Amino acid sequence: MDEFLILARSLITIGLVALLVMLRLEAERFGTAEYYEATRDGERPRIQRRLAWYVLGFGLSIAILLIHPAPRQDLFLGSGDQVGAVTGGIAYGLVGILMAVGFATFRYHRIRFPTAWSYPGALVNSTATAFIDEVTFRGALLGMLLVVGVDATMANITQALVYTLATRLGAPGRDRYLLILTLGIGLVGGWLTVATGGIAAAFLGHAITRFAFFLCTGHAGQTKPRAREPEEIEKRRRPPEGWRIIGSRDR
Structure with missing residues (x-):
């Protein structure tokens, strides 16, 4: 009976994880994650949709924590090594900050x-x-x-690839830097999770990196294509530096 319950709870967990992956695939529809800002047609997502995505994500996460027989041991749903989590997460976050600064300097100068x-x-x-x-x-x-x-290295690569695909950042017209950054977040986060025995370090570094990207680029979601930022459009409308507009004479 105990073995049956363990199997049933494990199978339910697999279903819940599948739902979380599907929820991540629909982030654009909810206006969250990389799609936090206005949609392609210029419409800003409603706050109710965003809250629904967050609530569903947290709810499914809590359900996994309660249903799986050993979520901390098998699924790393805990802090793990607390000292390692803090130091690893901060180090990860510092690297993320440097990457955000580097991208902003390269893209916007x-x-x-x-x-x-x-x-x-x-x-x-x-x-x-x-x-x-x-x-x-x-x-x-x-x-x-x-x-x-599955081998630890192969498992890490697999989850990182699935994560990158779930963000849909490989679609045409999306920023390739964000695609590479997302893959890096997946790989580094996976390595830290295995090394510390919990997701705390990966969560801390990931959150710092995302917010640093926002602070450096002004975008909570994706950056706009080159020459599409408001200040870039305004600059094109202005005459070159050193020039001045002379009013036309009435005839």
Whole structure:
């Protein structure tokens, strides 16, 4: 009877993880994660949709924690080595900050600070997305792969690839830097999770990296294509530096 219950709870967990992956695939529809800002047609997602995505993600994560027979041991759903989690997470976050600064300097030739009113929403989005991502991919998916006997390196690569595909950042027109950054988040987070025995380090570093990207680029989601930022459009409309417009004479 006990073995049957363990099997049943494990199978239910697999279903819940599948739901989390599908939820991540639909982030664009909910206007969260990399799709936090206005949609392609210029419409801003409704707050109710965003909250629904966050609530569903947290709810499914809690359900996995309660239903799986050994979520901390098998699925890394805990802090693991607390000292290692803090130091590893901070180190990961510092690297993420450097990458965000480097990208902003390369793309905009400056740090493009966002408007003050956008900070609270971006902070919530960065933190909630990082938590849901780490529970789903570095926690549950990576843990299940290891439980069934997949090599640790192969399991890490697999979950990182699934994660990158789930973000849909490989679609045409998406920023390739974000695609590479997302793959890096998956690989580094997976390695830290196995090394520390929990997702805390990966969550901390992931959240810092996402928020740093927002602070440096002014975008909580994806950056716009070159020459499409408001200041770039305005610059094209202005005459070259040193020129001045002379009014036309009435005839």
